[in-house]
Amino acid sequence: MEIMYVYTKKCCEFGHPCNFSESAVLHVDIPPNPSLEANFIEEDLCIVGTQCSQKMSEHEVNTNSMESVSQGINHVEGGWPKSVNAENLDVTNRYKKKVEKDEHYQNSIQHLASLIDHCIKQNNATDIYQEYFEDEEVVEETEEQQTAKFINVFRDPNKVKRTATCLSWHPNSNHKLAVAYSCLEFQRAPKDMSFDSYIWDIENPCKPEMTLKPVSPLVCLEYNPKDSHILVGGSYNGQIVYWDTRSGSHPVEMSAIEHSHRNPVYKVIWLHSTGDTFSASTDGQVLWWDIRKMSEPIDRLVLDPNKKGNLEDALGAISMDFETTMPTKFMVGTEQGLVVTCNLKAQTPADKIACTYSSHHGPIYALQRNPFYPKCFLTVADWTARIWSEDIKGSSIMSTKYHKSSLLDGCWSPVRPSVFFTVKMDGTLDAWDLLLKQKNPTLSLKVCYEALYSIRVQDKGRFLGCGSRLGTVTMLEMTPGLCTLQRNEKGLVSELFERETKRGKILESKQREMFLKERSLSEQSKEVGGKLGDEEESEEELLALAEREFFEIVESCKGKDEENKREKVEDRGC
């Protein structure tokens, strides 16, 4: 219904403020329509909080991963006029000769030839794309912000995600990355977890280039540095498996189960000289294999610190390092936090274990000698990374501070002696440069939200890959600042290590002096007092004394508490 009310006003009164007055005239009365009430529900009064601020919403957008396939095209000649049959050689030749006789063709060719001539001669005269002052660019100051760029992310294509436990770069072309996937949590591997490990081409993150199908998930995987088609892997059930990429996804040969390890094989290393492999596992053995004969290991070493070859006392091995310049020695990092150096050429099994270094509180996840100064090696365990010198067995020469989350893997940079990388359980990657800062990492990057389990730097030092708990391998490129050798760097780093080694030696000698002094003092006191068999008793006495003191302190604290309470009650009472 239309409501209309007409009124007149003088023009001179336009724009005047409105004067409202009461009137008894009712123009329109619209009564409420009770039938409409059925369309509404009465809501209880409620208290609603409001906020006078901008309303914002968060959206995440991610492009779909694009799957690309490379295909080639075969070109066939076309464009021949209808009268000419392209297959027939005579006819085509005749056609071509006819074109060549055309005047227009000849003029064109003369003209074009002069153009081309000019350019060819230009090319031959100088290189028009020559880069001048290429070598002089390195004068840049090292104060630039160090960053790393994410190049590619390789995700585990399976539904059930597994941890990427080990990475290995292809030795020559550096375009391929072999990743070993397994679930390291004891008995938590889901039933339908796939056992496959993959070789990825770094250009193609959508689909792995090759699948390796072992019988049991692989914990570690290494390319043979001499022959890039051969890979050896250590699996979760203790077997060593080896592949030849030319012969497909299935292993060429597996070690016999009876002679393999009893626990997952955590590290496999190739020996450069002979093409043999070492494997280390937490069952306490280091086995030496010849690839061609996998039925039995050539040699075995039991990591018994008592040097008796006892498997029950053996320490579980988690990491291993073998340096090509020292072919007779190798080092093993154990679950118990000790680093053991072993001698290959020892005569008796007892002599095989040369010495141990202990300072860590937990399993040593990574162990590597500095590629430039083999006397110093890096260990990554618990919440710190430490650098040791071979000569000093008591403690490390340098150590990072205790981090908030545990460090799970680390490695030196193959091009710069002072740079090493570590990864942590909270998903951060740290790059340390010993010449710049020793207390803090030079670069700290949060790669992902889950723990990072493995890291490997490519031989040229520029790219590195890190693997996470959900099987995501991230490839990063470092700034040139972290991968080009600086002036004087080798000299400075060797000075640094020597200085720290000397300091370590001095500390050690001081400690020894003090120990000897104490011993001589205690011997003297024994002679004076005449207490011979009292050593054990004094221990018990000390224990009893300690207990007594402890309870005394507890009682005194309790007493103080009660006094405080009584005072408070009295205060309140007043």
Add this chain to the structure above:
Amino acid sequence: MMKRLFTQPAVPQQQAEVEDTLKRIQSHKGVIGTIVVNGEGIPIRTTLDSSTTVLYAGLLHQLTLKARSTVRDIDPQNDLTFLRIRSKKHEIMVAPDKEYLLIVIQNPSE
């Protein structure tokens, strides 16, 4: 009065010149091959083997057309005079004409 006939001998001479020109281009330092392609993409003259020739002719013909149309779209008064593609291994030079294309592949020696 003698009628001057347009006789045959003049044409072979120019043809011989054309032959010489093409031979000269091929003999320059670093030149790997020379191809002459007509307006339909048919290789008329080539010093490379037939499959490579077909490959180059087809692909570069299309690329030249695209390059030319690009230049002319930007400025209709302009026209493509030369196209040079420098790759890691060698340099491909294309001299376009209204009807023909002269393609030279050179390895600039450094």
